Amino acid sequence: MSDLPEFIKYLYEKYRVLDDGSLASYIPELTKANPDWFAISIVTKEGEVFQVGDSQEHFTIQSMSKVFVYGMALEDQNREILLEKIGVEPTGDPFNSVIRLDENSKRPDNPMVNAGAIATAGLIKGVNATDKLNRLLAMFRRYIGHDVFIDAPVFMSERATGHRNRALANLLLNFGIIDNNIEEILDLYFQQCALVVNCQDLAMMAATLANRGVNPITNKQAVKPCYVRDILSVMHTCGMYNYAGEWAYRVGIPAKSGVSGGIIGVIPDKAGIAVFSPLIDSKGNSVRGIKVFEDLSDEFDLHLFDSPLEKCSFLEISKNKKDVVSQVMGNG
Numbered sequence: 001m002s003d004l005p006e007f008i009k010y011l012y013e014k015y016r017v018l019d020d021g022s023l024a025s026y027i028p029e030l031t032k033a034n035p036d037w038f039a040i041s042i043v044t045k046e047g048e049v050f051q052v053g054d055s056q057e058h059f060t061i062q063s064m065s066k067v068f069v070y071g072m073a074l075e076d077q078n079r080e081i082l083l084e085k086i087g088v089e090p091t092g093d094p095f096n097s098v099i100r101l102d103e104n105s106k107r108p109d110n111p112m113v114n115a116g117a118i119a120t121a122g123l124i125k126g127v128n129a130t131d132k133l134n135r136l137l138a139m140f141r142r143y144i145g146h147d148v149f150i151d152a153p154v155f156m157s158e159r160a161t162g163h164r165n166r167a168l169a170n171l172l173l174n175f176g177i178i179d180n181n182i183e184e185i186l187d188l189y190f191q192q193c194a195l196v197v198n199c200q201d202l203a204m205m206a207a208t209l210a211n212r213g214v215n216p217i218t219n220k221q222a223v224k225p226c227y228v229r230d231i232l233s234v235m236h237t238c239g240m241y242n243y244a245g246e247w248a249y250r251v252g253i254p255a256k257s258g259v260s261g262g263i264i265g266v267i268p269d270k271a272g273i274a275v276f277s278p279l280i281d282s283k284g285n286s287v288r289g290i291k292v293f294e295d296l297s298d299e300f301d302l303h304l305f306d307s308p309l310e311k312c313s314f315l316e317i318s319k320n321k322k323d324v325v326s327q328v329m330g331n332g
């Protein structure tokens, strides 16, 4: 019997009361989120689902989309062409910074920051804008396993206010990274960010990556297995922006966050994890999300560099922790 269901309930209770952080407000529509929303979902590579809280609440995927669109660009172009246009170096800068793109004058540092993600959107193939969007939606559908749609008000809200992203796109054009259909590329980028998901969907998408690109429920291949390694590498080094180093140190799970308050993490060959709580810190990462991932990583030895000898059998907790959990949950 796995201890996981009880443990995530415990984490939910432990961090529900934490109300640090604030709602993202630079995209006006995101301020409509309820700060109390909180969910933890885990999907194993066999398709088993464990979850607690508001796991069916809808929100937009925001920057977590960058992971999946990067995978699609890898398939559409190939590794070398992509590397010429977009690097794989962490920036240490905020996700929406223009500084390094201008200073480097060549290419965005990585596909997980906005500059790199806009460049990635520019590399998606299709005969016209509609075709590109349809291909993108079909790709998301393969990961999630059911029909998907775009939140039009969030899309319009970001399109109307995304001046910084527009500035990045203009710099990318200046450096010859994207061609001059800037508004079309930005639309695709804003649309991918406005994809509607819930926490369970996110965990399923992460589980698909954990399962080498195959959705554990539908058994459909969402991305070619040879690219999963590339995707997880950039998640590991760049997925948490200017917190990526500390995250790799403390949590050690390839992950990606979004300003709507989600964080996805991939445990290769085991499971996908998603936490959703819209209160974010100054770096754009969910406050409760970080805490939950830290505890899960510690408790189940999920850090990539935990010694294999010390790793406990997946999803079982220690006797001491069991006592703490029982006390908090009121059944000890």
Ligand SMILES: NC(=O)CC[C@H](N)C(=O)O
Residues within 6 Å of the ligand: 062, 063, 064, 095, 096, 114, 158, 165, 193, 257, 258, 259, 260, 284
């Ligand atoms: N970190 C994020 O989630 C940012 C995504 C948002 N759509 C933006 O471009 O600013």
